[in-house]
Amino acid sequence: MSDYPSICVTIVIMSTFELIFLNTDWQVNSGDMLPKLSDLSHQLPDGKPIEMRRAFDLEPIGEVCLRFILHIDAAPDETTVQMNGWAVGVVQAGQPLVADVTDYVTLEDNGLVLTVHYNGTFGDVWLARVPCTG
DSSP, X not given: OOSSOOOOOOOOOOOSSOOEEOOEEEEETTTEEEEEGXXXXXXXXXXXXXXXXXXXXXXXXXXXXXXXXXXXXXXXXXXXXXXXXXXXXXXXXXXXXXXXXGXXXXXXXXXXXXXXXXXXXXXXXXXXXXXXXX
């Protein structure tokens, strides 16, 4: 036996693919452009929800099986999230939202929609490309 304590090591396999950041170029309420999510005013007009859309395309990777995981670090409470018309989730009390959106995305004309009901701030929004397992 060694006099050294045993060490348990957890290995995390990270994707070698670049993250797809979606923090810029949002369209607000079918008109005005929002250069960055962090530029969103903290006051909702007339207490009405704000709908924000972000269009994007995905680059083909070749013959690689990938999953697409949407990450929203932070958003105002009860912000609803849709991808290409499919309900993805609802942000809860400052918790990040992480969802597998593989079945909802295509190579072209993707639309991420955030419907904001309350004042608050946004964290980073991105898609991670993760190799399929099993």
